[in-house]
Amino acid sequence: MPYFPVAYCGPAAVPESLWLRWNTDPPLLVALAALAWLVASNRSANARAGWGAVALMALVFVSPLCALSSALFSARVTHHVILIAAVAPLLALAFPLPRLAHPPLVPVVAAHAVIIWLWHAPGPYAWGLATVPGYWLMQITLLGSAWLMWRSIFSPSLPTGPALMALVATIGHMGLLGALIVFAPVPLYVAHFATTAAWGLTPLADQQLAGLLMWVLAMIPYLAAGLSLVWSSLRVREPAL
Template identity: 70%
Template sequence: MKDAWIAYCGPAAVPDEFWTRWNADPLLIAALALLAFAVARGRASNARAGWGAIALMLVVFVSPLCALSSALFSARVLHHVILVSAVAPLLALAFPQRRAGAIPLAMLVAVHAATLWLWHAPGPYAWGLASVPAYWLMQLSLLGSAWLMWQAILSPATQSGPALVALAVTIGQMGLLGALIVFASVPLYPVHFASSLAWGFTPLADQQLAGLLMWVPAMLPYLATGLWLAWASLRPVEVAP
């Protein structure tokens, strides 16, 4: 059984056809090819990070995960988690902030948090899947705000203290949003009701799984980065003779 609405990734995937539902949007493929060309030509400061970001974008936008995210809210949240917690920091490593940013880190953290909460409110979420322009506004605002925040956090110009606070605040607000989704007593995202049943989930179980994904696995990249920054700040600085 499929939902009647169609988002960018197409009709909600059902189990029998999942592995056939690859997205071959020529504009998307062209955009990823341009990014790959930039990395291949040495435009990225960290080529491995650049290729990693491209590989993950192929997973979230081209692979059958795209169609699955039309079927399950938990798959959509996994899609968003990969974008903001994995693709964005890899892009920040590949294309880092060259000098001290004009926008304060605290403001970047606040803007990203507001963007994340906005797009996971039931009304804006449903609108973001209702048309192709709305879908890409959702994706680009989530990825763009996360990219700018990660650039500032990973910038050599940012001291470890503010960077660690930014990571802790982001972990806290994502965990709170995930907890609210987990403990909601009723399903909040009706666009996935019919297709979640096709995958063997009740709408509430699908929603709870989505909240757990945002609550626990999503924080791991932030925690790992925080531990790395804390360890780096404790290492003695070698003074050149």
């Protein structure tokens, strides 16, 4: 079977050495340190959200999850879900950049959907893992488009209705993508054909697990955000006693 090497996170992790596979790439550590400095120096609108974003970015890029995502498509999907459904909203809360104009919500949601589907198509996915520029283009476009969407959703000027529709649309298209991955009759992600056996999985089983994670796990943050928006809207409408 063809095999595409994973360029950035290094060779695929194996169970015996997983916890030794920390990523100490200097530019990455400098970038995370700079983000932490912005939060620590009170340059963020929400320090708790800022520290949460720093911690989760360390999890997906520095911890052994990076090397594990070289081995398993399910680990890579977990990485992506954390990036777009947890890191992005936390960054949107911490750095809303209120002076920056908000683009129209519908094109932002649509562009984010296209980017998610594009990077989880087998061809672009394999290319995104095979080169360092491709890898970072994947990460930056996923995170950047998600940040733009969450920033609009959290904007005080956006009514609750459109914000909820954006969340529902995202849940819907990610659920559809997850279902297509789950029910694909053959393994599609060649970057992991030679690396799943060490973890007791076939490429197809790994792919099905990844689809379930995108279908079910990814839904939770969006549902939580929707419930929070509804609760906040109801509280605002409560008459003063």
